[in-house]
Amino acid sequence: MTDNQTNAKRNRSAEWDDFADELAEPGKLLQASFSGPRDKSSDIARKITVRPIKLKNGVHFQFESRLNNKAYHDNVPAERLKDRLNAVMSQYKQALFKTPEADVQVLANKKGALSLLARKPTAKAAEAPLTHNRNKSYVIPDGEPVPFLIALGVMTAEGKVVKAKYDKFRQINRFLEMVSDVLPELPRDKELTIVDFGCGKSYLTFALYHLLAVKEQLPVRIIGLDLKEDVIVACAKLADQLQWDKLSFAVGDISQYEGLSSVDMVVTLHACDTATDAALLKALGWNASVILSVPCCQHELFRQVSQPILKPLLKHGILKERFASLVTDAVRANLLETAGYRVQLLEFIDMEHTPKNILIRAVKQRQADNSEVLDDYINFREFLGISPYMEKLLR
Ligand SMILES: C[S@@+](CC[C@H](N)C(=O)[O-])C[C@H]1O[C@@H](n2cnc3c(N)ncnc32)[C@H](O)[C@@H]1O
Known part of the structure; x- marks a missing residue:
């Protein structure tokens, strides 16, 4: 030139x-x-x-x-x-x-x-x-009393969103927006089975039931799983009060969960560290049609990632942490692709509301030749010297 x-x-x-x-x-x-x-x-x-x-x-x-x-x-x-x-x-x-x-x-x-x-x-x-009339486009609008949100302290009895819970309200709505987007990807000829792994207080699990079973009137059963027994007992009690009989909760570790033989959609919202990977592996085992997962606090690869060429970046703890976190999500996205999913990484909600902001949306494809993705993945993991949890998939 x-x-x-x-x-x-x-x-x-x-x-x-x-x-x-x-x-x-x-x-x-x-x-x-x-x-x-x-x-x-x-x-x-x-x-x-x-x-x-x-x-x-x-x-x-x-x-x-x-x-x-x-x-x-x-x-x-x-x-x-x-x-x-x-x-x-x-x-x-x-x-x-x-x-x-x-x-x-x-x-x-x-x-x-x-x-x-x-x-x-x-x-x-x-x-x-x-x-942009946010309220109009919200799946659950502010001002309309919704019993489960009132019970969870997100709304007042009059349906007004509690100020301190507005971020949670937005997060729930954003997730439901994502769920609405993928509804056409789910089978319609049978009862849908959906699992929320690491459901915690289960804002999302209840919201899913509200959207699918109450508003959309779809035949669906939803299961929330979490390690915390007291939280699960409280969630089961609320489901009972609401008479939502197709919503159930179980105590357990995601990686050990054996409760179901077939699942159509797996969701996770901020399931800590490799709990997200365990959930993704379960979803793959079930050949779930849709996976929606917002990961959080990825520590696994922080301990592993090593590449002399990247020393200028990796020698700074804060950069290494962010880099390892991005690498983790790249690993997840690519391994899901190799398993025949169309994968998109989307911004979940604005950064100012949470740094845990990437949503992995994976939709099962009928036919996929992903050998090139696998080759790229292997080069990537060798370059970075990593052996991620999700590689159990390859073994
Ligand atoms: C940050 S909270 C998120 C809760 C909920 N999904 C939400 O977004 O409001 C993470 C939850 O994942 C659960 N969890 C973490 N590791 C888990 C595992 N291996 N099996 C089941 N639950 C797990 C924790 O007990 C906790 O309730």
Whole structure:
């Protein structure tokens, strides 16, 4: 490459960098769309659209991807817009950004260098970002009394969400949104069996029953499992009070659980450390149609990960911890893929509400040739010198 070409490339990247910074400014980004995915595999959306929305905690940017006729939404706060735009831009060949001043087309060449082309604006500046009526879109709205939420102290008897429990309320709703998205992937010709591993106080387990058995009127039985006997006794008592006879609870360790021969969906929310992996392995053993799992506090690979080239990163405890945590979720996602699942890692809820923020959504595919994923995985684990719990799957 000549000096001129190098400079031109650098300038183009700098231009994109400045533009992506500007887009996060209030009122700047009115609309955007990404098209032409670089990877043609079936689990990459053909198109992603972006629009600003006003949430309770400020303006966010809603990324909508459509896959297999379903829309998936992810709301990104302004301070993380640039990172997300960079990540998405690296996956698509072109994008169109509409701002009050111009429509800007961004084209990526084969090497990923970006060029920007500005044209006359076609979108009118919105006076205010579209109000996203969170309450309306909540599966369980604030203000409508729901007996299990009242019993669990999330709502008052009048149906008002208790202020101190608002994060829990949002978390429950977000999870139910994810569950609603995957409903078409579940069998409809029989009673569904769902297990919530590491259910704890079982906000989610009750919420699942409320959504599926009460609201959707689906034939379903749901089982919550946890190590803590007192918590399980309290949950069973509440299920009894509600007369939810297809909701049951058991005390036990996930890895030892033998209570069921067939399960359609496995969920875990913040099951500690390798308890998440044990739950994923159980789900694989049952060939579950859907797995929704939000992991938490991964310690296993922190102790194992070792690679001299990564010394500048791994010598800092805090970076090593975050890195090991990401590696753990990469291991989980890839091993699920090798087992024939379509896997997506999604932002669960905003970082400010919890750092335990990645949701693994895995949907069983009918046919899958995943030998390449397995090869990639083996190279990855050898490079990092790790032997993760989930590898029991490979043995
Ligand atoms: C952080 S709490 C999350 C509880 C609940 N899922 C929620 O999000 O509100 C994690 C729960 O997992 C349970 N747990 C951890 N390891 C487990 C295991 N091996 N088997 C069963 N339960 C486990 C703990 O007892 C605890 O109640």
